[in-house]
Structures are given as structure tokens and as C-alpha cells.
Amino acid sequence: xNTWLSIDNLGLTEGSTRIIDSATLTLSARRTVVLxxxxxxxxxxxxxxxxxxxxxxxTLRWSPPLSQAMVFQRPIMLRTTALANxxxxxxxxxxxxxxxxxxxxxxxxxxxxxxxASRPARxxxxxxxQRVALARVWALEPELLILDEPxxxxxxxxxxxxxxxxxxxxxxxxxxxMTTHNLGQARRIAEEIVFIDRGRIAEQTxxxxxxxxxxxxxAQDFLQEEMP
Ligand SMILES: Nc1ncnc2c1ncn2[C@@H]1O[C@H](COP(=O)(O)OP(=O)(O)O)[C@@H](O)[C@H]1O
Ligand SMILES: [Mg+2]
Numbered sequence: 001x002n003t004w005l006s007i008d009n010l011g012l013t014e015g016s017t018r019i020i021d022s023a024t025l026t027l028s029a030r031r032t033v034v035l036x037x038x039x040x041x042x043x044x045x046x047x048x049x050x051x052x053x054x055x056x057x058x059t060l061r062w063s064p065p066l067s068q069a070m071v072f073q074r075p076i077m078l079r080t081t082a083l084a085n086x087x088x089x090x091x092x093x094x095x096x097x098x099x100x101x102x103x104x105x106x107x108x109x110x111x112x113x114x115x116x117a118s119r120p121a122r123x124x125x126x127x128x129x130q131r132v133a134l135a136r137v138w139a140l141e142p143e144l145l146i147l148d149e150p151x152x153x154x155x156x157x158x159x160x161x162x163x164x165x166x167x168x169x170x171x172x173x174x175x176x177x178m179t180t181h182n183l184g185q186a187r188r189i190a191e192e193i194v195f196i197d198r199g200r201i202a203e204q205t206x207x208x209x210x211x212x213x214x215x216x217x218x219a220q221d222f223l224q225e226e227m228p
Contacts, residue, residue, distance in 0.1 A: 001028040003063060008060075012055055020041050022058075025204060031175070031192070032175075032192050033207075036196035042148070043149075052070070069136075069137040072149075073153055075129040082132045085121045086132065087104045089140060090103060103139050108135045110135065111134050111138065113132065126154055134166070149179050149181060152180070159185070166178070167189065195214065195219045203219055
């Protein structure tokens with residue numbers, strides 16, 4: 001597998017806290033799930049990778065540079081229709097106005113929401129809003145999609161639906177880098193698990209092996225607590 005991102009000695013310090021501490025990591029898998037206890041630094045790592053935060057030290061080396069998009073736990077919806085929310089994302093990326101609406105409708109269809117295209121996005125349920133957010137990134141066809149706990153505030157049915165959409169996006173060739181609290185979901189989506197503990201990369205392990213026998217004591221403790 002080709003390495004698409006090399007992270008070398010990445011660090012982020014806020015005040016006297018080392019939030020990310022000397023992270024060195026090579027990403028080659030097409031579907032990577034970052035796991036770790038609350039406050040371990042998962043969201044911070046993803047934000048550093050997406051360029052939303054500046055590292056205190058270290059480097060990210062992309063080969064090649066990838067177009068990327070990010071989805072958060074709570075979708076950010078503009079005060080307009082579901083369709084216009086998707087169109088907006090395309091316009092931001094400089095898509096021709098004449099093509100935006102067709103592509104946006106197609107993306108809404110992919111997430112099963114074409115019938116809600118003209119509804120005000122903010123009146124949709126949490127699960128529907130997350131699907132609009134996924135339609136927005138789907139329309140952009142990013143080479144890398146980063147998701148930070150995309151199903152954390154959803155009920156199980158919506159969560160499975162979002163998971164299906166993530167799998168479909170991955171099937172279209174988009175690389176996936178995500179975090180989740182849901183270990184079943186991690187198992188179903190990931191090829192590889194990156195486990196973070198207190199700001200440090202503890203291990204990077206193929207998914208089957210991670211859930212059978214993680215290499216580090218920290219990950220063993222984590223799995224025992226989460227799956228007693
Ligand atoms: N801007 C900040 N300033 C100070 N501490 C922060 C900041 N952002 C995050 N943290 C702390 O860094 C740690 C890691 O946060 P986060 O990346 O959100 O963890 P996770 O996503 O794994 O739960 C937490 O202890 C959090 O409180
Ligand atoms: Mg987080």
C-alpha cells in the first residue's frame with residue numbers, strides 16, 4: 001500500500017499541556033479509525049491533519065496532496081434548505097453554478113434525502129442533518145474524508161444509516177480517516193486502528209489483530225473497559 005501521509009514528530013502544546021506529544025505515524029490504509037479514551041487527543045489529531053490547527057512542532061508530509069473534507073459530530077447547517085446547504089459547499093469549491101444544483105440533488109439522493117431537498121435544514125432531525133452534511137462532502141468527491149465521531153449524537157438506526165453512507169463514500173475511492181466511540185462501527189469500517197493514549201500514538205494495528213489482541217497495555221485496558 002502506498003503511504004499517503006507521513007506524520008513526523010507532530011506536537012501541539014497549549015499552555016503547559018502537551019495535547020499531542022511527538023506523534024510519528026505513516027498512513028497507507030484506505031480506511032483508518034483512530035481510537036482512544038476521552039481526552040486522548042483524537043479530535044486534535046484530526047484537526048491538525050485537516051489543517052484546522054497549527055502544530056507547535058513537527059511536520060505532515062502528503063504524497064500526493066489530497067483534496068479533503070471534514071465532518072463533525074454536530075453538523076453545521078446554514079439557515080436555508082437541505083439542497084441549498086449542499087449547493088453552497090459546491091459553490092465554495094468553485095463549481096460552475098449551472099452544475100451545482102444537479103450534483104447536489106444527486107448527492108442528496110445518495111444519502112436517501114431527495115424527498116427533503118426543499119426543507120429547512122435546521123428543522124431536520126439530527127440524523128438527517130448529518131446525512132445532509134455527508135451529501136455536502138459526497139458532492140465534493142474529496143480524496144480524503146475526515147470524520148470526527150460522526151454518529152456520537154445519533155440514535156442506533158441513524159447511526160447505521162450514516163455508517164452505510166460512509167462505506168458507500170469509501171467504496172467510491174475516497175480515503176476515510178475517522179474517530180468513533182462505537183467499537184462495532186470501528187471494526188466494520190476500519191482496515192487499520194490507530195490507538196492514542198494521553199496525546200501519544202500508542203499503536204497502529206490491523207483491525208482484526210487490534211480487536212483480538214492489541215499490542216499495548218493501554219489499548220488492552222481500553223477494550224476491556226469498553227467491551228467488558
Ligand atoms: N485549545 C485547547 N486548549 C487547552 N486544552 C485543550 C484544547 N483543546 C483540547 N484540549 C485538551 O486536550 C485534550 C485532548 O482533547 P481532544 O483532542 O478533544 O480529545 P478526544 O477527541 O480524544 O476526546 C483534552 O484534555 C482537552 O481538554
Ligand atoms: Mg473528540
